[in-house]
Amino acid sequence: xxxxxxxxxxxxxxxxxxxxxxxxxxxxxxxxxxxxxxxxxxxxxxxxxxxxxxxxxxxxxxxxxxxxxxxxxxxxxxxxxxxxxxxxxxxxxxxxxxxxxxxxxxxxxxxxxxxxxxxxxxxxxxxxxxxxxxxxxxxxxxxxxxxxxxxxxxxxxxxxxxxxxxxxxxxxxxxxxxxxxxxxxxxxxxxxxxxxxxxxxxxxxxxxxxxxxxxxxxxxxxxxxxxxxxxxxxxxxxxxxxxxxxxxxxxxxxxxxxxxxxxxxxxxxxxxxxxxxxxxxxxxxxxxxxxxxxxxxxxxxxxxxxxxxxxxxxxxxxxxxxxxxxxxxxxxxxxxxxxxxxxxxxxxxxxxxxxxxxxxxxxxxxxxxxxxxxxxxxxxxxxxxxxxxxxxxxxxxxxxxxxxxxxxxxxxxxxxxxxxxxxxxxxxxxxxxx
Ligand code: S3P
Numbered sequence: 001x002x003x004x005x006x007x008x009x010x011x012x013x014x015x016x017x018x019x020x021x022x023x024x025x026x027x028x029x030x031x032x033x034x035x036x037x038x039x040x041x042x043x044x045x046x047x048x049x050x051x052x053x054x055x056x057x058x059x060x061x062x063x064x065x066x067x068x069x070x071x072x073x074x075x076x077x078x079x080x081x082x083x084x085x086x087x088x089x090x091x092x093x094x095x096x097x098x099x100x101x102x103x104x105x106x107x108x109x110x111x112x113x114x115x116x117x118x119x120x121x122x123x124x125x126x127x128x129x130x131x132x133x134x135x136x137x138x139x140x141x142x143x144x145x146x147x148x149x150x151x152x153x154x155x156x157x158x159x160x161x162x163x164x165x166x167x168x169x170x171x172x173x174x175x176x177x178x179x180x181x182x183x184x185x186x187x188x189x190x191x192x193x194x195x196x197x198x199x200x201x202x203x204x205x206x207x208x209x210x211x212x213x214x215x216x217x218x219x220x221x222x223x224x225x226x227x228x229x230x231x232x233x234x235x236x237x238x239x240x241x242x243x244x245x246x247x248x249x250x251x252x253x254x255x256x257x258x259x260x261x262x263x264x265x266x267x268x269x270x271x272x273x274x275x276x277x278x279x280x281x282x283x284x285x286x287x288x289x290x291x292x293x294x295x296x297x298x299x300x301x302x303x304x305x306x307x308x309x310x311x312x313x314x315x316x317x318x319x320x321x322x323x324x325x326x327x328x329x330x331x332x333x334x335x336x337x338x339x340x341x342x343x344x345x346x347x348x349x350x351x352x353x354x355x356x357x358x359x360x361x362x363x364x365x366x367x368x369x370x371x372x373x374x375x376x377x378x379x380x381x382x383x384x385x386x387x388x389x390x391x392x393x394x395x396x397x398x399x400x401x402x403x404x405x406x407x408x409x410x411x412x413x414x415x416x417x418x419x420x421x422x423x424x425x426x427x428x429x430x431x432x433x434x
Contacts (some may be wrong), residue, residue, distance in 0.1 A: 003389065003405040003419070005396030006428040008296070010250035011108040011242055013425040017237045019044035019069060019230035020258050021414050022168070022196045023288065025052050027228040029103055029176070031073030032061040033081065036225030036415025043230055046067055047413040048093035055100060058084035075225050078179065082191035083109035083312030090115045092265070092343060092386075092413045095169055098127050099197075103146055105136035106156040106180025110177075118343050118384055121145055127173045129346050130161040133336040134174075134181055136393075149242045153306050158183035158219055165338060166311040168193035168262075168326055171215070175201070178217050186216030191311040192304035194262045198227070199287040231258030235315045236268050236415045239390045242319045243427060244295040246326045246398050252278040252425050254293045256285070265313025273300045273327055302372045307335035318391035321350040325359045326368035326398060337366030342370050343386060343410070353380040353392045357399060386410040390418055406434065 008216070011189075015181045023043040029052065031038030035109050043049065053071075057063055060076040060082035076082075081104075090096040090113060097113050104111045114120065125144035132138060137151035158181045161166040161174050171187050175197055178185025198208045198215060204223040209216045244250035259267075259279060276298045279291040302321055315319070317339055324331030339346035347368055351361040358376035362369040377399050382389035389408040396403030408431070411418050422429050 002432055002434050003393045003408050004430050004432055005393050005403045005405070007399060008397045008426055008428040010247035010252070010397065010426045012251045014253040014255060015240060015421055015424055017240060017257070017421060018046065018415060018417065019231045020233040021046065021048060021232045021235065022095060022194055023228070023258070024049040025099060026196050026200050027230065028052050028056050028063070028073060029099055030204055030223055031225060031228070031339035032059065033058045033078050033103070034075035034223035034225040035077050036075055038225040039227045040071045040073065041069065041229050042232070043069045043071050044233065044414070046416050047091055048096060050113045051089065051091040051093050051097045051383055052100070052316060055088040055096065056090060058086065065105060071333065075223070078222050081107055084111060087112040087114050090119060090194050092116050092410060093121055094122055095303060096120060097124070097146060097148070097424065098169035098173045099176060101127050101131065101138065101150065102176035104150050104152065105131045105134065105138065105177045110152045111150045112147055113150070115167050120147060121197050123341055124148055126170050126323050128169065130159065130170070130174045131177055133159050133161070134177055134185070156181035158185040160186045163187055166191035166195045167194050168197070172197040175215070175217060178219055179221060181219040184216050184218055185256060186214050192262055193311050194260065196260065203287040227286065229285045231288050232256045233414070234258050234263050234266065235388050237293060238316045238319045239394050239418070240421065240425065241270065241277065241293065241295045241413070242263060242391070243394045243397055243425060244321055245270065245298050245300065245323065247297045250295070250297045251426065252295050254295070257293050259289050259291045262312060266316035266319065267307040268309055269305055269313055272306070273303065273323060274298050275300060279313060302327040302329035302370070304332050310335050315387060317346055318350055318387045321354060321368070321370055322391045322395040324372060325354050325375055325395065327372040329372055331370045331372065332367065334367040342385070344383035346388065348386065349383040349388045350391070352361055353388060356380045357395065357403065375399040376402055378402045379406065382407045382410065384410050386413045386415065390415060393422070393429060
């Protein structure tokens with residue numbers, strides 16, 4: 001499948017985007033090992049979270065689906081998971097695989113975790129190292145990629161782990177394994193990363209400490225189920241924000257979006273580029289802060305992007321590259337090496353995509369300089385990566401001519417209804433068979 005996008009007029013509109021991917025994964029996993037029923041509303045029925053749903057069912061957790069976005073997880077209790085009959089196929093989802101590895105490292109049974117071609121080429125050494133140090137036995141392919149064979153049946157002991165990279169997935173894997181370990185498990189991180197795991201554990205009654213950035217918990221604590229209202233995903237809202245910002249006259253309100261401060265780097269960066277972004281009706285939804293986000297067309301300027309904000313905007317760099325391409329002047333990104341091990345090498349994928357639309361991009365090992373100006377029409381490759389596909393499609397709304405984005409099926413992993421959403425604000429986008 002491919003997108004065909006033609007130059008569009010974005011108008012005044014109010015939209016919603018689907019539920020938060022990170023929160024949806026965690027609601028299923030934590031609900032699955034809690035005591036009692038976890039009612040989830042606003043669940044993201046995208047392929048990534050559906051892979052986690054399927055895996056939890058295979059691990060013996062009963063999940064009732066009342067509708068695509070309303071589920072009830074019947075918690076099996078901390079020690080209630082059972083051996084799955086098959087390998088757990090986690091599709092395209094790094095979050096599912098890394099968090100699941102943490103959850104399964106201390107179980108009494110063995111499991112095998114696998115995924116699609118992209119996931120099976122992503123680095124898992126980053127979780128194997130700490131989990132092995134806790135006493136788990138996990139085998140991967142020789143280059144540290146999945147499938148992962150988790151032996152199970154081993155006793156885990158708490159450790160302190162100083163994360164070598166800013167990764168919420170690694171932090172969460174260690175903390176989840178820590179629930180099954182003897183004693184205290186703690187981590188420190190080089191930069192703050194999303195804290196949905198800590199928040200949800202806390203709202204399920206687990207005592208999670210954070211003293212001076214050292215995040216820890218005692219093993220053996222039981223989780224008490226609670227309702228989880230999933231906010232709309234800021235990472236999906238970011239594509240709509242971009243569409244409004246780079247348009248001529250757009251004024252778009254996106255309702256009920258998660259604004260957890262460990263996720264809002266994209267708002268800070270776009271504001272620093274001159275973007276008009278206002279938070280309205282700030283409130284909380286369970287453990288997470290949310291707001292309606294109003295975005296108005298703005299003349300963006302390039303500049304140096306604060307490297308301190310990278311971990312708080314880690315999934316939004318495809319959006320930011322397109323913002324930079326339409327801005328005046330050059331935009332310099334640094335400290336973004338982690339993007340090379342996402343669903344695709346996102347520095348390379350965005351650089352190639354923007355170049356195909358006439359934009360000059362100078363790439364380095366862990367950064368890029370995007371020369372702002374105009375986008376031309378052209379044909380670009382998504383590299384099978386949902387966020388590359390969506391970012392380049394939004395760029396197409398303001399390009400000089402039609403932009404064709406190839407290989408866009410992966411958009412279903414995180415943003416079902418992306419095209420309809422863009423159309424509802426005036427975007428001219430169609431889906432064609434490849
Ligand atoms: C996620 C953490 C991030 C992010 C991913 C979701 C999570 O990955 O890129 O989309 O839900 O914990 P890293 O922890 O590898 O940075």
